[in-house]
Amino acid sequence: MRKINMMILALSMSGSALAGGMNDDPFLFMLKMDKFELRDADEGTALAWDAQAWAGRDLNKLWLKSEGEKLSGEGTEEGNLEVLYSRAIAPFWDLQGGWRHDFRPTPDRDWLAFGVKGLAPYLFEVDATAYVGESGRMAAALSVEYEYMFTQKLILSPELEMNLYSKDDEEVGVGTGVSDLALGLRLRYEIVREFAPYIGVNWWNKFGRTADYAEAAGGETSDVEFVAGFRLWF
Amino acid sequence: MSPSRRRFVQGLAMGGMAASLGLTSRSLWANAEQQQKMPTLRGTDYDLTIGEQVVNFTGTPRIGTTVNGSLPAPILRWKEGDTVTLRVKNNLPESSSIHWHGIILPSSQDGVPNISNGFHGIEPGTTHTYQFKVAQSGTYWYHSHSGFQEQTGLYGPIVIDPMEPEPFTYDRDYVVMLSDWTDEDPTVVYAKLKKLSHYYNFNERTHKDLMKDLKEKGLARTWSERKMWMQMRMSQRDLADVTGYTYTYLMNGQTPADGWTGLFRKGEKVRLRFINGSAMSFFDVRIPGLKMTVVAADGQYVQPVSVDEFRIGVAETYDVIVEPDDGAYTIFAQSIDRSGYARGTLTPDAGMQAAVPPMDPVPNLTHTDMGMDMSAMGHNMHGMGGMDMKGMDHSKMAMGGMDMKGMDHSRMAMGGMDMKGMDHSKMAMGGMDMKGMDHSMMAMSGMDMKGMDHGPHPMGGKSTPVHPSDFSSGKVVHAPTEYGPQVDMRAAAPRYRLDDPGVGLRNNGRRVLTYADLRNLHGTNDPREPDREIQLHLTGNMERYMWSVNGVKFNDAEPLRWKMGERLRITFVNDTMMNHPMHLHGMWSDLETGDNDFIPRKHTVIVQPGSRISYRVTVDAEGGWAYHCHLLYHMLGMFREVQVS
Numbered sequence: 001m002r003k004i005n006m007m008i009l010a011l012s013m014s015g016s017a018l019a020g021g022m023n024d025d026p027f028l029f030m031l032k033m034d035k036f037e038l039r040d041a042d043e044g045t046a047l048a049w050d051a052q053a054w055a056g057r058d059l060n061k062l063w064l065k066s067e068g069e070k071l072s073g074e075g076t077e078e079g080n081l082e083v084l085y086s087r088a089i090a091p092f093w094d095l096q097g098g099w100r101h102d103f104r105p106t107p108d109r110d111w112l113a114f115g116v117k118g119l120a121p122y123l124f125e126v127d128a129t130a131y132v133g134e135s136g137r138m139a140a141a142l143s144v145e146y147e148y149m150f151t152q153k154l155i156l157s158p159e160l161e162m163n164l165y166s167k168d169d170e171e172v173g174v175g176t177g178v179s180d181l182a183l184g185l186r187l188r189y190e191i192v193r194e195f196a197p198y199i200g201v202n203w204w205n206k207f208g209r210t211a212d213y214a215e216a217a218g219g220e221t222s223d224v225e226f227v228a229g230f231r232l233w234f
Numbered sequence: 235m236s237p238s239r240r241r242f243v244q245g246l247a248m249g250g251m252a253a254s255l256g257l258t259s260r261s262l263w264a265n266a267e268q269q270q271k272m273p274t275l276r277g278t279d280y281d282l283t284i285g286e287q288v289v290n291f292t293g294t295p296r297i298g299t300t301v302n303g304s305l306p307a308p309i310l311r312w313k314e315g316d317t318v319t320l321r322v323k324n325n326l327p328e329s330s331s332i333h334w335h336g337i338i339l340p341s342s343q344d345g346v347p348n349i350s351n352g353f354h355g356i357e358p359g360t361t362h363t364y365q366f367k368v369a370q371s372g373t374y375w376y377h378s379h380s381g382f383q384e385q386t387g388l389y390g391p392i393v394i395d396p397m398e399p400e401p402f403t404y405d406r407d408y409v410v411m412l413s414d415w416t417d418e419d420p421t422v423v424y425a426k427l428k429k430l431s432h433y434y435n436f437n438e439r440t441h442k443d444l445m446k447d448l449k450e451k452g453l454a455r456t457w458s459e460r461k462m463w464m465q466m467r468m469s470q471r472d473l474a475d476v477t478g479y480t481y482t483y484l485m486n487g488q489t490p491a492d493g494w495t496g497l498f499r500k501g502e503k504v505r506l507r508f509i510n511g512s513a514m515s516f517f518d519v520r521i522p523g524l525k526m527t528v529v530a531a532d533g534q535y536v537q538p539v540s541v542d543e544f545r546i547g548v549a550e551t552y553d554v555i556v557e558p559d560d561g562a563y564t565i566f567a568q569s570i571d572r573s574g575y576a577r578g579t580l581t582p583d584a585g586m587q588a589a590v591p592p593m594d595p596v597p598n599l600t601h602t603d604m605g606m607d608m609s610a611m612g613h614n615m616h617g618m619g620g621m622d623m624k625g626m627d628h629s630k631m632a633m634g635g636m637d638m639k640g641m642d643h644s645r646m647a648m649g650g651m652d653m654k655g656m657d658h659s660k661m662a663m664g665g666m667d668m669k670g671m672d673h674s675m676m677a678m679s680g681m682d683m684k685g686m687d688h689g690p691h692p693m694g695g696k697s698t699p700v701h702p703s704d705f706s707s708g709k710v711v712h713a714p715t716e717y718g719p720q721v722d723m724r725a726a727a728p729r730y731r732l733d734d735p736g737v738g739l740r741n742n743g744r745r746v747l748t749y750a751d752l753r754n755l756h757g758t759n760d761p762r763e764p765d766r767e768i769q770l771h772l773t774g775n776m777e778r779y780m781w782s783v784n785g786v787k788f789n790d791a792e793p794l795r796w797k798m799g800e801r802l803r804i805t806f807v808n809d810t811m812m813n814h815p816m817h818l819h820g821m822w823s824d825l826e827t828g829d830n831d832f833i834p835r836k837h838t839v840i841v842q843p844g845s846r847i848s849y850r851v852t853v854d855a856e857g858g859w860a861y862h863c864h865l866l867y868h869m870l871g872m873f874r875e876v877q878v879s
């Protein structure tokens with residue numbers, strides 16, 4: 001809790017009123033639903049989300065991130081929430097640190113998170129985070145996204161996501177090494193900047209021990225899904 | 235000014251509303267008659283009331299900020315030598331102010347809250363009285379310096395009649411005020427830019443452009459042309475932050491649909507006083523079928539120059555004289571990013587209109603606009619910290635002047651720059667053979683490298699002496715404060731580009747005004763050489779939408795302290811991809827155009843992207859002054875306080 005108090009203090013430090021009552025760096029809030037989609041999976045229809053929110057100023061922000069997927073009829077299959085303090089360290093890069101809580105699958109897991117988020121040369125959007133969990137577990141997550149503009153409003157967006165773990169964790173079904181990799185391709189139409197429905201395909205694969213655990217539990221280890229959803233922010 | 239007179243002077247905003255009601259052509263005719271008469275207040279004594287009023291430019295009623303019920307605010311017509319008294323009442327629910335743009339006056343009358351001596355804004359319900367002697371003549375304007383009130387309508391023209399006869403004649407005199415209107419709340423516009431800086435840009439290069447390039451130029455050239463942009467994470471179409479997507483461009487308060495009308499009789503000479511009173515928009519102005527003779531810039535006479543087109547930056551003014559024949563002409567002012575235009579008609583008959591030309595194609599920024607064009611051999615690359623130029627293809631550089639085959643760059647002090655593999659071998663530089671030349675020799679005196687902009691860069695050896703009046707040399711130094719998350723680019727080879735009309739106007743087949751064309755009609759006002767030079771870098775991070783000077787935003791900056799009586803050279807280096815109209819309050823900016831004998835005076839100077847430009851300032855006005863970029867949403871950070879004592 002003290003950590004969070006300190007973050008809030010840091011967020012409110014910059015910016016003051018100036019000539020004519022103008023402030024170049026107002027306190028702002030943004031909610032982004034990058035993905036909210038239905039996935040046509042082998043095991044049924046799944047609902048997936050990838051949402052982020054931030055509050056703060058130009059160089060210091062508090063971020064909330066949540067990602068997850070829920071199969072119809074069952075409970076949440078995967079889901080996590082991250083709370084991160086974010087600080088700009090370079091023109092295109094933010095350093096982010098905080099806490100991640102995996103609330104699905106059970107039992108839940110907590111991690112300390114430390115990563116970078118930003119825009120790489122050639123305009124790749126990158127989010128790379130390393131995690132340290134209980135009993136010395138380590139993990140890493142990487143996501144890379146690109147935008148190709150067919151028109152000003154029709155945008156094709158390829159994406160790569162992958163996860164790595166340092167130790168087997170049979171209870172939650174992840175194994176050492178690259179546990180899973182997903183490649184997505186989404187075509188969205190920005191009706192307005194803030195709202196864009198999309199369709200796409202998503203291919204994912206589980207590897208090594210992670211795949212073994214999934215097989216043992218009677219699940220899939222690889223799938224190609226058609227997706228349909230929307231992006232929203234304000 | 236009698237009350238009845240003030241009531242008579244109603245808003246042009248109402249003209250806009252009337253036209254949108256779908257009137258018959260007969261009443262449109264009457265409307266045109268009405269429109270040519272912008273509300274004008276004359277004399278030495280003024281009562282101005284800042285208030286709010288419903289306006290309708292887009293079909294949706296909105297609240298605008300008005301003066302005496304008018305948007306734009308009424309034309310104030312002063313006379314040189316008079317002392318004017320202006321009582322400004324603020325009926326807004328928030329603090330307000332009026333700044334007299336380009337007017338030379340005491341700091342206390344300048345109207346910038348908390349910077350002008352003793353002035354802290356006009357509180358709601360109160361009246362503030364300005365009083366000063368009018369020491370100049372020409373075309374100027376006034377606007378709010380509080381919050382975003384300038385965006386919502388608080389701007390109006392000032393015309394000052396001279397004491398001496400003017401050096402040119404004309405039969406009619408019209409103000410043509412250009413501006414931009416948005417139905418959105420400006421604070422929302424600003425927040426959107428912070429969240430997604432390209433929010434309003436619907437001119438990005440797309441699949442179609444890529445296919446066209448691949449077809450015309452092939453893969454290798456297309457790649458090499460686009461590579462640096464992608465590496466630097468920048469857009470070649472970063473021309474305007476706020477665009478026609480939200481803006482309706484206005485001419486004298488009239489939308490393009492309605493159009494402002496100026497009447498003339500055959501054979502008459504018409505003087506048009508162009509004022510760019512917009513918050514964020516540069517305009518490229520032309521009148522198809524007519525030559526324009528530019529006779530004044532920023533209110534000051536210049537030697538007449540005949541052009542087809544000129545670019546007017548935010549806050550600049552240009553007076554032109556046209557001699558129309560017996561027909562109708564469109565005054566066409568397209569925004570710099572071609573996302574819209576303001577329009578008016580010069581016509582002998584209010585019922586007659588001319589065709590509206592199509593907008594020009596959307597231009598692409600070039601490496602020159604990035605300050606990365608090495609073709610002038612600007613070797614001042616020490617500001618490129620960390621940039622990887624491996625494999626950078628110089629093969630297409632046209633370098634007129636020198637053969638640098640085998641040139642050894644190894645001794646250049648370039649802090650962290652990796653130029654491994656840089657291929658200079660194909661540089662066609664005809665003329666001077668520098669084969670095998672080692673650049674450690676570059677400190678050689680007497681060698682004519684004009685145009686090469688080698689400046690006194692740190693290359694070992696002594697630096698070339700710089701003559702004070704040789705404005706085109708001088709070292710470009712990127713301050714340590716320019717490094718950090720707040721700055722996304724530093725121009726490596728910023729060049730004087732006075733004869734460059736700017737992106738979108740190059741080689742368009744028309745004679746376009748450039749700063750190199752501006753020559754003071756009466757010769758240089760103050761021939762003294764500068765005592766010292768101040769270099770100011772215009773910096774920003776487009777992705778984060780942060781703007782600053784030397785990497786430091788206004789909130790964190792110390793005031794610039796200047797000494798009364800000194801003569802300064804201000805050199806601007808633009809380390810961003812955008813044009814910034816820099817405005818110094820209270821003192822003239824004597825623009826160094828290369829001709830020392832006819833230095834023109836300006837109050838607002840466009841600094842082109844990736845360029846440098848300089849002017850002299852005679853520090854002759856005591857007190858606090860604002861110094862800033864006149865783009866409203868840049869100004870919050872790209873701002874300095876000047877203290878003269």
Ligand SMILES: [Cu+2]
Nearest residue numbers: 814863865868
């Ligand atoms: Cu600017």
